[in-house]
Amino acid sequence: MAVKPKVTNGSTTLGPAANEKDAEKLRFIEDMTMNTDAVQERVLAEILSRNAETEYLKRYKLDGATDRETFKAKLPVVTYEDLQPDIQRIANGDRSPILSSHPISEFLTSSGTSAGERKLMPTIREELDRRQLLYSLLTPVMNLYVPGLDKGKGLYFLFIKSESKTPSGLPARPVLTSYYKSEHFKSRPYDPFNVYTSPNEAILCTDSFQSMYAQMLCGLLQRLDVLRVGAVFASGLLRAIRFLQLNWEQLAADISSGTLTKQITDPAIREAVTQQLQPDPELARFITKECSKGDWACIITRIWPNTKYLDVIVTGAMAQYIPTLEYYSGGLPMACTMYASSECYFGLNLRPMCSPSEVSYTIMPMMGYFEFIPLDADGTMCNGAQTQLVDLAHVEVGKEYELVITTYSGLNRYRVGDILRVTGFHNCAPQFQFIRRKNVLLSIESDKTDEAELQKAVTKASELIKSYNATVVEYTSHASTKSIPGHYVIYWELLIKKDKTKNGKSGTIPTELLDKCCLEMEESLNTVYRQSRVADCSIGPLEIRVVRPGTFEELMDYAISRGASINQYKVPRCVNFPPILELLDSRVVSTHFSPGLPKWTPTRSN
Ligand code: AMP
Numbered sequence: 001m002a003v004k005p006k007v008t009n010g011s012t013t014l015g016p017a018a019n020e021k022d023a024e025k026l027r028f029i030e031d032m033t034m035n036t037d038a039v040q041e042r043v044l045a046e047i048l049s050r051n052a053e054t055e056y057l058k059r060y061k062l063d064g065a066t067d068r069e070t071f072k073a074k075l076p077v078v079t080y081e082d083l084q085p086d087i088q089r090i091a092n093g094d095r096s097p098i099l100s101s102h103p104i105s106e107f108l109t110s111s112g113t114s115a116g117e118r119k120l121m122p123t124i125r126e127e128l129d130r131r132q133l134l135y136s137l138l139t140p141v142m143n144l145y146v147p148g149l150d151k152g153k154g155l156y157f158l159f160i161k162s163e164s165k166t167p168s169g170l171p172a173r174p175v176l177t178s179y180y181k182s183e184h185f186k187s188r189p190y191d192p193f194n195v196y197t198s199p200n201e202a203i204l205c206t207d208s209f210q211s212m213y214a215q216m217l218c219g220l221l222q223r224l225d226v227l228r229v230g231a232v233f234a235s236g237l238l239r240a241i242r243f244l245q246l247n248w249e250q251l252a253a254d255i256s257s258g259t260l261t262k263q264i265t266d267p268a269i270r271e272a273v274t275q276q277l278q279p280d281p282e283l284a285r286f287i288t289k290e291c292s293k294g295d296w297a298c299i300i301t302r303i304w305p306n307t308k309y310l311d312v313i314v315t316g317a318m319a320q321y322i323p324t325l326e327y328y329s330g331g332l333p334m335a336c337t338m339y340a341s342s343e344c345y346f347g348l349n350l351r352p353m354c355s356p357s358e359v360s361y362t363i364m365p366m367m368g369y370f371e372f373i374p375l376d377a378d379g380t381m382c383n384g385a386q387t388q389l390v391d392l393a394h395v396e397v398g399k400e401y402e403l404v405i406t407t408y409s410g411l412n413r414y415r416v417g418d419i420l421r422v423t424g425f426h427n428c429a430p431q432f433q434f435i436r437r438k439n440v441l442l443s444i445e446s447d448k449t450d451e452a453e454l455q456k457a458v459t460k461a462s463e464l465i466k467s468y469n470a471t472v473v474e475y476t477s478h479a480s481t482k483s484i485p486g487h488y489v490i491y492w493e494l495l496i497k498k499d500k501t502k503n504g505k506s507g508t509i510p511t512e513l514l515d516k517c518c519l520e521m522e523e524s525l526n527t528v529y530r531q532s533r534v535a536d537c538s539i540g541p542l543e544i545r546v547v548r549p550g551t552f553e554e555l556m557d558y559a560i561s562r563g564a565s566i567n568q569y570k571v572p573r574c575v576n577f578p579p580i581l582e583l584l585d586s587r588v589v590s591t592h593f594s595p596g597l598p599k600w601t602p603t604r605s606n
Contacts, residue, residue, distance in 0.1 A: 037365075100410030109342070124408065145353045159176075162206050175341075201271070201272040205269055211269075214269045228309055234334075296328060301329060309333040336349055343416060361432050395430045487542060495549070543594075
């Protein structure tokens with residue numbers, strides 16, 4: 001039986017709501033989290049009954065069953081690769097109900113890749129409502145912790161990416177591009193707690209320079225109104241700071257003269273920004289004073305002094321940016337509000353002002369049906385785990401799990417690839433710490449490079465030096481975020497045989513050839529990496545650091561001195577531990593950067 005939330009005067013176990021509208025949303029959260037298991041049962045039954053006639057459920061002979069037992073007994077746990085043939089048919093124009101009984105409205109292109117291309121996630125129109133519902137819960141929760149957000153604005157750096165069409169003419173684009181372009185976002189009703197400094201026209205421009213320029217300019221013009229500064233991920237906010245470092249002179253000039261630089265050619269942006277822009281030499285002088293010092297510490301609070309917190313995700317791969325953000329913001333709190341993916345939006349952080357190391361997300365049971373593959377302490381699957389998935393309400397505190405979802409759009413028992421640890425419960429809803437993405441070695445922003453992709457890239461690039469009788473005997477990697485944008489650093493130990501090669505080349509490899517190896521590696525990396533390099537400029541040129549012979553043996557000695565077993569030692573393909581990085585860096589004999597941009601086009605190769 002459903003448990004009713006106890007609510008008196010707009011106060012829930014979450015705290016007293018800021019206003020009646022918030023109270024309703026908080027009651028909703030309480031209702032969902034008190035009845036987690038019942039809601040999950042209802043969601044599964046809804047999904048299975050509406051999709052009963054789909055080819056997929058028929059294939060597994062569900063015969064209209066909507067209960068958990070039959071569902072778990074008959075449907076396999078799958079990965080993207082298992083579904084790809086079905087997804088490809090939909091992309092090619094097959095309109096029959098393959099995965100979902102509702103028409104597929106578009107494809108969401110995940111930042112996770114398969115065979116080098118973004119995964120294509122079919123979605124249905126009503127999912128936008130579900131995403132909107134989750135977004136609508138964020139402000140009422142934030143208002144519990146930060147009063148007065150209706151007295152100012154949010155400076156959010158939000159961007160869309162270019163989109164393509166599937167052979168059947170459906171759009172294929174990232175989930176946020178889909179959301180920002182939707183009427184849900186564009187025609188959102190005025191909410192004093194959610195006013196942005198960025199005009200929609202700036203957010204909706206695919207040219208990342210023009211979009212960023214306009215958003216920064218509007219943020220500067222309204223600097224005293226700004227109460228929070230944010231982006232989706234930490235990497236996006238750091239790009240904005242870098243942009244300010246590179247463009248403050250032009251921005252100040254525009255503000256001083258009250259005219260918009262000719263570099264902004266998008267007519268919609270020009271019109272939206274010009275309305276706000278008037279000559280303000282005093283503001284221009286202020287920006288010049290703050291930015292010309294060459295000291296960027298606390299730049300966020302210097303320019304936007306009323307900022308109460310940063311609204312950015314710094315969990316998972318983004319944790320690497322925390323120290324840099326602390327430096328630029330003078331230690332402002334960082335609120336990680338939401339956990340979501342292209343496949344499904346999962347949940348929210350009910351204590352958004354907690355420290356990044358304590359962030360836990362409460363998966364909201366109405367968003368989809370959630371199951372969990374139990375993992376052993378070493379992160380591997382428990383015996384029989386594939387067959388014994390645990391339901392949302394029954395996960396155990398302290399344990400780690402891999403997330404498996406069933407969605408209204410037609411994914412059934414789909415492995416997302418995220419590893420989560422249960423930290424506690426809010427009512428009956430578990431709260432999860434994001435631990436990591438499975439198989440991801442390197443990530444700067446939304447790119448995810450796994451071990452196999454890195455291996456392929458090294459193999460491809462090392463072909464170029466073969467004619468010098470040289471081979472890459474060992475390698476490892478590191479996502480360097482010391483400078484923004486961050487970039488991949490690949491450490492290479494080379495073996496160069498002294499005897500002359502057939503074509504008479506001796507053993508010294510020209511430096512330009514090693515530079516070319518960097519580009520060759522980039523060419524081989526997946527489309528998200530290349531898009532970030534080419535279109536978004538959010539990843540810098542790949543760097544190869546050649547280390548002197550014997551370095552990787554020293555690395556092994558170091559690991560063994562710290563207790564590694566000599567029999568089981570494997571070269572780590574990615575290193576983050578500072579003493580190891582120091583050791584590697586102290587052995588570098590030459591460094592090389594990619595001399596150009598890899599090839600990338602918005603069109604998919606499959
Ligand atoms: P995409 O499908 O490209 O939207 O990427 C979704 C993935 O981003 C998720 O499956 C997670 O791996 C990661 N992600 C999303 N939200 C968070 C978060 N709050 N903290 C850490 N990682 C996240």
